[in-house]
Amino acid sequence: MPRTSYGIDFGTTNSSIALMRTDVFSAGRYTPQCFILSPNGTPREVIPSEISFDGNGNIVSVGRRARMDVASMAADKLVDNVKWLLDRDDYSIRFGKGAEYNPVQLASILFSRMKESINSVPHNKPDGIVIGVPVGFGDVEKERLLQALIESGLAEGINKRNIRFLSEPIAVALDYGLQLENPQKVLVFDFGGGTLDITVVSLATLEGEVLSKHGAHIGGRKLTTCLLTHVFIPKYGYDKLSKALNLPKTQPDNETLLQYLFDTSEGVDLFENLDRCKIELSSELTSSLFISRDNLKVNLTITRVEFEEAISKELQESHDLVLQSLKEAGVKSPDMVVMAGGSSYIPAFKVMLQTIFGIDKVKLSSDALTSVARGLSIAGFSTDDGITAEIEDIVDISYGIWDGSVNQVAPVIEKGIKVSDTEIDDVTIEGIYETFQLMDQSSTFMKLRIYQGDNQIGIVEVPIKPNGSNNHFKVFFQVDKDKGWLKIRVYDISNRKWLTIPFGKDKIRIRENWEE
Numbered sequence: 001m002p003r004t005s006y007g008i009d010f011g012t013t014n015s016s017i018a019l020m021r022t023d024v025f026s027a028g029r030y031t032p033q034c035f036i037l038s039p040n041g042t043p044r045e046v047i048p049s050e051i052s053f054d055g056n057g058n059i060v061s062v063g064r065r066a067r068m069d070v071a072s073m074a075a076d077k078l079v080d081n082v083k084w085l086l087d088r089d090d091y092s093i094r095f096g097k098g099a100e101y102n103p104v105q106l107a108s109i110l111f112s113r114m115k116e117s118i119n120s121v122p123h124n125k126p127d128g129i130v131i132g133v134p135v136g137f138g139d140v141e142k143e144r145l146l147q148a149l150i151e152s153g154l155a156e157g158i159n160k161r162n163i164r165f166l167s168e169p170i171a172v173a174l175d176y177g178l179q180l181e182n183p184q185k186v187l188v189f190d191f192g193g194g195t196l197d198i199t200v201v202s203l204a205t206l207e208g209e210v211l212s213k214h215g216a217h218i219g220g221r222k223l224t225t226c227l228l229t230h231v232f233i234p235k236y237g238y239d240k241l242s243k244a245l246n247l248p249k250t251q252p253d254n255e256t257l258l259q260y261l262f263d264t265s266e267g268v269d270l271f272e273n274l275d276r277c278k279i280e281l282s283s284e285l286t287s288s289l290f291i292s293r294d295n296l297k298v299n300l301t302i303t304r305v306e307f308e309e310a311i312s313k314e315l316q317e318s319h320d321l322v323l324q325s326l327k328e329a330g331v332k333s334p335d336m337v338v339m340a341g342g343s344s345y346i347p348a349f350k351v352m353l354q355t356i357f358g359i360d361k362v363k364l365s366s367d368a369l370t371s372v373a374r375g376l377s378i379a380g381f382s383t384d385d386g387i388t389a390e391i392e393d394i395v396d397i398s399y400g401i402w403d404g405s406v407n408q409v410a411p412v413i414e415k416g417i418k419v420s421d422t423e424i425d426d427v428t429i430e431g432i433y434e435t436f437q438l439m440d441q442s443s444t445f446m447k448l449r450i451y452q453g454d455n456q457i458g459i460v461e462v463p464i465k466p467n468g469s470n471n472h473f474k475v476f477f478q479v480d481k482d483k484g485w486l487k488i489r490v491y492d493i494s495n496r497k498w499l500t501i502p503f504g505k506d507k508i509r510i511r512e513n514w515e516e
Contacts, residue, residue, distance in 0.1 A: 035121055079101075212325045
């Protein structure tokens, strides 16, 4: 039997889940199909990544109803943007009777909702799970996302070794490349609710090589915020809005402003309607904004021209990122540009790409909202004779060790290097490593602070022999091909043996719950 995996797109705005299934309309071939997560919604295959709570911390609704329930005062608190809370050690949401949720618990709630939906549909249980992550998603976030998945029960019965992470734009490339007859250089423009990920891939049907990869926090949520701050507030007046919603007298930064809005039903209603206007302006030249609440009365018309002026900075950033990605890939012009993600429907971004590459080279994915999930399920599929999708990836963020002598991080694995080039050869003792020889012979261990980019992600403590005369070690860095996070191994040069050194408290805690 072929091996299959759930492909899970845990998105900033929307989430979806797909599985390779036999399609009776395609002569029995396996094709990626998304589960129905919102039976009464449009589209039905995605669920908004949102949760609403009452004042005591009880869950009122998950998904499409969450924002509506808060806007109508059927719920008290809306939580969204969960994906980007996972890197925050200090974040928790507290309620009146002591209920409290951290980011892992919030993500687990969303996974649990997905589990309920797919369990209602008969299907063969897959062998694994492939979870999509944006470019630059850190190791800590991946560890916590995995923990949330396990706690939700969605991974029940699946060997945790068969849970993988894959960059979302690579999944888009696989979804596009499944039916590709000839190799192509493809630029993926994956533009979702939270991020814009651009990847240049040398692609064949089920194999390829990543040539460059970049990510930026430009997404649908940010564009709706631009509509709020650059169009709505100048038209409506901040003083008027602050009185209606009890906001600070001086307009705060955008994220703080959103926190205030999402604490009121009127504010949630306002953002929901601005989001609707943004979507309407993809197909219409004008959109009406009408709200009639006790404290908030709005009757405005917003034009596409006003919206495009409001996002001009984001358009320019996207343009520059595309050119930078091509330059780093060594590709003058791709054979095809594939757009995916909900924000890719915004005409200004499509026009920008068409201006650079020409109309014929820019293509919207067959279903831009679910392309990532479908591609992830392709990545987790293998045929009876062992054929599987293989895309050679590159490292998103550099890794290094803190150098106390100069008070800065000394890089060990550079961003952009092939993941395969970080592999360790146990026989020849070769790979990417740093050599250390302990100078203070009275110490009982050598302590190394490990960084990913600018963030410390763990500490390695190498035990040593007190008063030893030759404590000499190689510390190897390797990026795990399936998980995409850092693995560290230590070789004792003096005694010619590998040492078992735990690395990363979060990985250790998760590993205790794994079914080996």
